[in-house]
Amino acid sequence: MRNSNNQCDQALERIEAYIDGELPPEDRNAFELHVGSCARCREELSYAEALAHELRALPPHRCPDHVIEEAASRAEAYAGGAGSTASGRLRARIGSYLRPWPKPVLASALIVIVAAVLIVQKHERLPIVGVPEQPAEFSPSGKELQTARTDVALAFAYVRKYSARPIENAVREHIGDRVMRTVGESILRPIVPFSFRK
């Protein structure tokens, strides 16, 4: 009984390798011999084969044309609109957020905002123009720092593996200038060896 269980366990462990034709001839013969005499393992093999077959029959999907069109527009904005500069990237990013909103919605929102500003100005006589802006203090949260560290590690891995670009450029792209300005060195130091820094 114990012997039969051991044989079943062994056969069940080898089902996938058997389906993929990766068992050496001796093991393959032993597997087929056991499955030929064990209804439970035969049933399991049949189920595994049917599932593997159905899995392979799942169709690849075609990328919709509009996705390629939209990506082409974004890529064009990147290439033509000083895409390698921060302002170009910012424009592209802002554009990508605005695109999903229909124009009437944007127009209505703008009208509401302008109307609200005018009403406030009229009733409270607040000096809207000319108020000096206070520089915003930026201190990244622990989560932002953790994300930045992960991104730096990923960027470093990519740059080392796929290209000879300076690490700093890749890092900036991944974690953004704000975090980089504030905590750049403290993030880079433990992850990126000195020789890889710009």
Next chain:
Amino acid sequence: MKQPFRKLAEKYGDRIYTFAYYSLRSREEAEDVTQEVLVRLWQHVEEIDPGKLAAWVMSVTRNAVIDAARRRQTKSAVIAEGVSVDAVEAVAISSNPGADHALHAAELRNALERALAAIDEPHRSIIVMREIQGMSYADIAHTLDMPLASVKVYLHRSRKKLREMLRGKV
């Protein structure tokens, strides 16, 4: 500019979209991921060794998918509704020559897709790359930066996991 981009997009678009679709099981999110990866591909294509381009694309796609799944935070909840009993029956039926395959094909596909989207990493990536996209073990190993033997072990475990997931709902 559009022509070279289109050529690249046509070469890799389907591959990216298929992987993203089966991983996220959402057309909308798969479209977002595809668009993001295509733009990044265009931005970096000149810096990447042409021999490593396909692996780079799949690697970036996989990371984009993981980010998308993290954003919606439902990665582990996808299977919560459970795989339908019909699907398991359909697997059994599909090995029965007398059964009506067409009747159950959609249900089976649906269940498989749900199970795939719910399986953990790197099992899901490996099973999608190998079984649906037909990538070689060597290409998968290169993409995921892991030994070839590990890819095979993960693949076998993935199919075993799928068997258990589908069977457990009977």
